Amino acid sequence: MKKTFIYSAVLFCSVLTAQTTVKGIVYEDLNQNGKKEKKEKGIANVAVTNGREVVLTDKKGNYELPLKDDAIIAVIKPSAYKIQVNKDNLPQFFYNHKPAGSPKGKFEGVAPTGKLPESVDFGLIPQKETADFTALVFGDPQPYTLEEVDFFTRGIISEVEGIKNIPFGLSMGDLVGNDLSLFNPYIQAVKKVGIPWYNLLGNHDLNFDAKADHLADETYEAHFGPANYAFNYGKVHFIVLDDVLYPDPRDHEGYWGGFTEEQMQFIENDLKVVPKDNLIVMAFHIPISEPDAKDDSFRDEDRQKLFELLKDFPNTLSLSAHTHLQRQDFFEKKDGWLQETPHHHYNIGTTSGDWYSGKLDEKGIPISVMRDGTPKGYAFIHFNGNKYTVDYKVAGKPENYQMKVFAPKVVAKAKRTKSGVFANFFMGSKKDKVVYRVDQGEWKEMEYVEVQDPSYVELVYEWELSEVLMSGKRSSDPEKSTHVWRGNIPSDLAIGEHAIEIRATDMFGKTHTANTSYRIDKVK
Secondary structure, three states: OOOOOOOOOOOOOOOOOOOOEEEEEEEEOOOOOOOOOOOOOEOOOOEEEOOOOEEEOOOOOEEEEEOOOOEEEEEOEOOOEEEOEOOOOOEOOEEEEOOOOOOOOOOOOOOOOOOOOOOOOEEEEEOOOOOEEEEEEEOOOOOOOHHHHHHHHHHHHHHHOOOOOOOEEEEOOOOOOOOHHHHHHHHHHHHOOOOOEEEOOOOOOOOOOOOOHHHOOHHHHHHHOOOOEEEEEOOEEEEEOOOEEOOOOOOOOOOEEOOOHHHHHHHHHHHOOOOOOOEEEEEOOOOOOOOOOOOOOEOHHHHHHHHHHOOOOOOEEEEEOOOOOOEEEEEOHHHOOOOOOOEEEEEOOOOOOOOOOEOEOOOOOEOOOOOOOOOOEEEEEEEEOOEEEEEEEEOOOOOOOOEEEEOOOEEEOOOOOOOEEEEEEOOOOOOOEEEEEEOOOOOEEOEEEOOEOHHHHHHHHHHHHOOOOOOOEOOOOOOEOOOEEEEEOOOOOOOEEEEEEEEEEOOOOOEEEEEEEEEEEOOO
């Protein structure tokens, strides 16, 4: 929840009397008016938190928690109930207690909330939840301008507007790009999806004029509520966290990935009331993985503490965004994971792609392919009990578009060539198998290679090679991709056109196909 901070009564000229406890009831809001009526019964064994402690309601739905003068009290939605949403489809599962309000800053925070109510109640609405469900997940919308909000709306939201049979969505941070006045335009865009929408905080959603980490999310809190919270759906327990330490505790410049001691206490206390056979899904902005040996983007001891807290939960998944790349990481015992089965960490591709770069498509929207060759898009996570599978949907393409293939147009007859066919399998990892065949011949394994995707390299250098100015803005320089495979190109076949088929099998056993062709010709 919110990192603890007690406002000075003198500093804020407040004469409000600090209260040390908060009480309330969690009840069935049968008429959905947000008020506890006499006939509406309390709900037992529902978790409520102040951001550190977690308590369960008693048999009448009552709870009591310690309270400080900068805290957010939140109910942890149990399965088989839903949370009321506001007019913008944002779940209202919290009460923001900030008697003196947020400190003054460049962007407005929480207005003074005044005296604590005698009872802080949470109404829940019974609903049917199946173990089978799908969540929609966005990585980094990150608009820096209203024009980019429009790109996001027309390029992403328009595809999923009015979507059916999806109970909720989640944005993985960097909801905007530093300008927090864009929170409301972002909210209005996502509202059009038409489903309850959860959010988490990214490093571009901060109050950068804050002098301490516990004040860096004041504007976020004013719009979305707590930056740390949890909820249940079916047999899945979701824990959403702010993993951006700002300012960086090492040098007080920039930010660092990690968790505070209070967050660790919240996770520990929260997990105490979660069944061990549930799937635990952790969602935060900065990846816990550090693929480059020189990378120090996440505090190692915090990752290890997290793994210790998860060691008794055999079903886990963690999600991040931030990098504007897509990758699958698997933590094993050698990496500090404390179970036999590796932990899957999915770093999700972004809805903004490569920060709204690249040439414009037929709608005037940047194609914005990411630096590893992954097109911009979004993820569907399909849950079945405590198991899951993932699909990545490329924006503007059919659902079956899962690979980008690069091959030479023509090669010389019977001449040795270093040319190859490359398959960028967007959801792939080193563990996956990718095979290919030419002219319906024998299937052969492609070689996994960590290289720049040549199809993305081609996109980037089109800007340098063009003799006329191109619309849009040049894409970022390419980086090595973690999901590219290479196969040799045979040149000893007949002169003419030859078909290449590629088949990839992902970590969930699903197969995906792609096709291309090349020509063999005589050297003249």
